Amino acid sequence: MGWLIGAIVLVVAGFAAAYVPRVRTTARQRAAAWADARAAIAVAGVSRDAARERVAAAEELLGRAESIAAGQGGAGAAREAARCARAADRLWQDTGRA
Amino acid sequence: MLEAIRDRVRRHSGVVRWTLLGIAALSVTAFLVAQRQSADVTYGQSPPTATITEGSAGELSDATLPSVEDMRARVDADPVVRLPGSIATWDEQAVRAAMGAKEVRIIVAPPGLSKDQQKQVREVDNATIRVMGTEVTGGLYQSSSSLLTEWRAQFARNDVTAQLIGLINGLNKTEVAAPPADGLWREPTAAELGTVTDALRAGGQYTDPAVGLPAVSPKRLTEAFGTADALVVALPAQPRDTPAPDYGPALAKAFPDKPLVLMVGDWIEYHGPHEADFADVAASGFYARFDERLSTYAYPAENVLGAYLGWVADVRYSGLFDRPLPYRPADPLRVALPVLPWLFAACVVGFLLLSAASAGPARGRATAPGLSARLAALSSLAVEVSGLTGAATDPDLTRAITRLGAARAAIGNGLPDAQIRGLLDDAERDLDRVGRAVGVRGYRPADYLRGPLA
Numbered sequence: 001m002g003w004l005i006g007a008i009v010l011v012v013a014g015f016a017a018a019y020v021p022r023v024r025t026t027a028r029q030r031a032a033a034w035a036d037a038r039a040a041i042a043v044a045g046v047s048r049d050a051a052r053e054r055v056a057a058a059e060e061l062l063g064r065a066e067s068i069a070a071g072q073g074g075a076g077a078a079r080e081a082a083r084c085a086r087a088a089d090r091l092w093q094d095t096g097r098a
Numbered sequence: 099m100l101e102a103i104r105d106r107v108r109r110h111s112g113v114v115r116w117t118l119l120g121i122a123a124l125s126v127t128a129f130l131v132a133q134r135q136s137a138d139v140t141y142g143q144s145p146p147t148a149t150i151t152e153g154s155a156g157e158l159s160d161a162t163l164p165s166v167e168d169m170r171a172r173v174d175a176d177p178v179v180r181l182p183g184s185i186a187t188w189d190e191q192a193v194r195a196a197m198g199a200k201e202v203r204i205i206v207a208p209p210g211l212s213k214d215q216q217k218q219v220r221e222v223d224n225a226t227i228r229v230m231g232t233e234v235t236g237g238l239y240q241s242s243s244s245l246l247t248e249w250r251a252q253f254a255r256n257d258v259t260a261q262l263i264g265l266i267n268g269l270n271k272t273e274v275a276a277p278p279a280d281g282l283w284r285e286p287t288a289a290e291l292g293t294v295t296d297a298l299r300a301g302g303q304y305t306d307p308a309v310g311l312p313a314v315s316p317k318r319l320t321e322a323f324g325t326a327d328a329l330v331v332a333l334p335a336q337p338r339d340t341p342a343p344d345y346g347p348a349l350a351k352a353f354p355d356k357p358l359v360l361m362v363g364d365w366i367e368y369h370g371p372h373e374a375d376f377a378d379v380a381a382s383g384f385y386a387r388f389d390e391r392l393s394t395y396a397y398p399a400e401n402v403l404g405a406y407l408g409w410v411a412d413v414r415y416s417g418l419f420d421r422p423l424p425y426r427p428a429d430p431l432r433v434a435l436p437v438l439p440w441l442f443a444a445c446v447v448g449f450l451l452l453s454a455a456s457a458g459p460a461r462g463r464a465t466a467p468g469l470s471a472r473l474a475a476l477s478s479l480a481v482e483v484s485g486l487t488g489a490a491t492d493p494d495l496t497r498a499i500t501r502l503g504a505a506r507a508a509i510g511n512g513l514p515d516a517q518i519r520g521l522l523d524d525a526e527r528d529l530d531r532v533g534r535a536v537g538v539r540g541y542r543p544a545d546y547l548r549g550p551l552a
Binding site for chain 1: 456497513
């Protein structure tokens with residue numbers, strides 16, 4: 001009986017030792033990606049407010065980024081939202097300078 | 099000291115964990131493999147088997163019998179008929195006294211008759227009692243000894259007085275006591291004893307010329323007594339009517355620490371170590387088992403002794419007397435087995451602790467201190483420069499402040515340094531643009547960070 005319990009404890013401990021850090025890393029990466037995306041969206045918002053004229057493409061991109069962010073999701077979704085927000089930001093900044 | 103060990107264990111945590119796992123697996127395997135070994139204690143492994151097979155052991159003598167009619171006629175003519183080759187003798191006075199007034203006719207046949215010859219003797223129906231060899235039968239009865247002294251008289255001296263009187267009592271429904279069965283024995287003379295002891299000292303065995311007993315192999319003696327150093331004395335059956343030398347006690351005194359087998363006719367007795375415990379048990383078991391065959395047939399002395407030695411080994415291996423069995427070295431695996439569960443448990447605990455260390459609650463990760471300082475300096479610059487900006491520089495300043503806010507949140511949430519650094523880099527670039535546009539010396543981040551706050 002002791003052997004069985006010991007073997008089960010070994011398997012569970014080994015599984016936990018491999019699984020928990022992996023889950024933790026994933027969660028941290030996801031949190032970082034979303035923080036990045038939120039920052040990019042906020043910056044893009046600033047650029048939009050500063051722009052002299054409306055840029056339809058940029059607004060569409062930002063809208064997409066915001067809707068992705070609203071739906072939440074994994075690190076991939078966060079990266080996509082950040083990419084869209086940055087592109088929109090660049091469009092608005094280019095308009096501002098031109 | 100403890101800290102150093104903990105550090106080292108933490109650094110090699112992977113190796114240590116795999117080692118512990120390996121040891122645990124090994125101990126489980128050893129435990130499972132050891133299950134195949136079972137306790138192997140049995141009293142049924144005595145090497146010899148004391149069996150005697152019909153006809154093949156030389157038990158038949160080449161005696162011939164007269165015809166049945168002839169024997170009938172002789173029994174009619176004479177109350178006691180002794181056929182040639184017969185050996186049984188008895189105390190005639192005592193037997194006649196037991197008979198009383200009733201007529202008892204006795205036919206005495208030699209030992210070692212075949213089944214057919216025995217049948218012929220039984221067909222002599224006018225004989226009340228038949229004695230074949232030293233086996234006494236009559237009517238429905240067969241008379242056997244029940245005391246060691248009676249067996250001794252029967253096999254050492256061919257004296258069947260006790261059996262005859264017992265059978266007559268049975269046939270006549272009388273209760274006549276037999277005289278003491280243990281015939282006449284005397285101390286051996288010094289010359290007789292000297293002959294035997296000299297032979298024993300020289301070769302461990304004395305065989306009377308009248309007995310055809312070859313040297314007993316040391317292997318048989320070792321099986322029986324645990325030592326090849328046992329002594330064997332073989333004498334022929336002694337006549338009933340003269341005192342016979344009783345060598346047993348004298349030889350036991352001469353060789354007190356050696357097993358001694360004394361064979362007189364078919365009677366075998368043991369002297370030597372453990373005699374008080376052992377001799378009677380061995381003899382009564384042996385003669386109770388082989389009484390009938392030994393009395394009816396004429397086995398060579400070699401076979402009788404062989405059967406006796408086998409019997410002795412059986413008795414010794416039966417563990418009746420706490421005699422130690424041959425030494426068996428301790429099996430190291432068996433000795434080590436009890437430690438396996440503890441070893442296994444220790445490995446499990448160690449593995450569990452190390453796993454907990456790596457899977458346990460995350461410790462607060464400290465952000466590199468330079469980043470916090472940089473965030474503080476850039477925030478301060480943003481505040482200072484904010485009073486000087488105009489419409490052209492406001493967006494950049496706002497973007498920078500937004501990024502600084504995000505960086506502060508990232509530091510608060512313990513996000514990776516690389517991300518914080520990226521946010522700060524972007525904010526610095528924005529502020530740099532602001533500083534260049536404002537045109538005041540010292541408000542570009544590169545200058546400002548090297549300034550009074552640095």
